[in-house]
Amino acid sequence: MRTSKRWQLATGLLILAGLGAGSSIAANTCEAPVAVQVLGSGGPEAQQERTSAGYLLWLEGKARVLVDLGGGSFARYGASGARFADLELIALTHLHPDHATDLPALLKSGYFSQRSRALPIAGPTGGGDYPDLEGYLQGLFAAQTGAFGYLSGYLDGSDGLVRLQRRTLEADSREPIPVLETDDYQVSAIGVSHGPVPALAYRIDVGEQRIVFSGDLNGDDPWFVDFARDADLLIMNHAVPEQAGQVAARLHALPSEIAEIAKAAEVKHLVLSHLMRRSERALDDSLARIRAVYQGALSVASDLDCFGLEPRGR
Ligand SMILES: [Zn+2]
Numbered sequence: 457m458r459t460s461k462r463w464q465l466a467t468g469l470l471i472l473a474g475l476g477a478g479s480s481i482a483a484n485t486c487e488a489p490v491a492v493q494v495l496g497s498g499g500p501e502a503q504q505e506r507t508s509a510g511y512l513l514w515l516e517g518k519a520r521v522l523v524d525l526g527g528g529s530f531a532r533y534g535a536s537g538a539r540f541a542d543l544e545l546i547a548l549t550h551l552h553p554d555h556a557t558d559l560p561a562l563l564k565s566g567y568f569s570q571r572s573r574a575l576p577i578a579g580p581t582g583g584g585d586y587p588d589l590e591g592y593l594q595g596l597f598a599a600q601t602g603a604f605g606y607l608s609g610y611l612d613g614s615d616g617l618v619r620l621q622r623r624t625l626e627a628d629s630r631e632p633i634p635v636l637e638t639d640d641y642q643v644s645a646i647g648v649s650h651g652p653v654p655a656l657a658y659r660i661d662v663g664e665q666r667i668v669f670s671g672d673l674n675g676d677d678p679w680f681v682d683f684a685r686d687a688d689l690l691i692m693n694h695a696v697p698e699q700a701g702q703v704a705a706r707l708h709a710l711p712s713e714i715a716e717i718a719k720a721a722e723v724k725h726l727v728l729s730h731l732m733r734r735s736e737r738a739l740d741d742s743l744a745r746i747r748a749v750y751q752g753a754l755s756v757a758s759d760l761d762c763f764g765l766e767p768r769g770r
Pocket residue numbers: 499500509552554555672730
């Protein structure tokens with residue numbers, strides 16, 4: 457069991473439980489050596505305070521990994537101060553608009569950056585109504601036929617654009633898939649159940665620190681518990697209340713399921729994100745249900761919150 461202290465940096469609604477000695481709350485910055493910033497804490501609804509899903513991994517003051525970029529989160533990306541030239545990976549959990557639709561906006565913005573090296577991008581295999589990552593990118597950027605075919609240089613590195621290094625990940629995988637390894641961190645992915653939608657969760661290990669992004673999942677995957685085990689930070693979707701109807705519950709984990717996952721995985725800090733109006737209306741009830749089972753730190757994300765972790769053991 458890892459025991460060193462964590463930094464808890466968050467603004468907005470922050471609910472803490474089980475904090476160890478030495479934890480502290482500071483202003484809304486991403487100045488911790490290792491931090492996750494929430495770009496969008498909402499789901500697919502247009503909301504005043506929340507944009508759709510998006511998260512940044514900050515290391516030593518640089519935003520290195522982007523997980524998802526749903527509607528509106530591009531503006532939060534701008535507000536975060538992240539630089540396109542610093543990005544080392546874009547990791548898409550699945551190809552719903554609230555997770556992937558601002559990608560063309562980000563890439564167009566990147567045209568005006570100083571970046572010259574290729575940009576890795578990961579996403580799921582396809583199935584049913586859903587293209588795989590390559591199909592999504594071709595639909596957007598293929599010359600002549602793509603919606604933004606004039607940006608086809610992102611597919612082949614022409615026209616002064618940086619090439620997207622595509623990595624299509626098997627959404628049916630029940631074993632972790634290595635995605636990216638650098639001197640500072642490793643990224644892996646695993647398939648999760650989100651109804652009929654091919655979907656992935658991602659994990660980033662920085663030294664001995666572990667950060668897990670659930671993406672959208674319905675809580676039916678026992679292998680996800682192992683994937684998230686001992687996470688210092690688990691960013692978990694919270695899209696439905698306990699009384700969710702059958703269709704919603706087939707897509708999203710109930711609060712009781714979130715609690716069981718966080719407890720079984722011995723997660724140190726659970727952050728609820730991807731909130732929708734229906735989950736916000738029942739938030740008190742949901743938090744009580746989670747508290748009754750899970751004893752670790754618990755936060756509810758707001759857009760642009762930063763959750764800092766102190767690196768150790770490198
Ligand atoms: Zn979603």
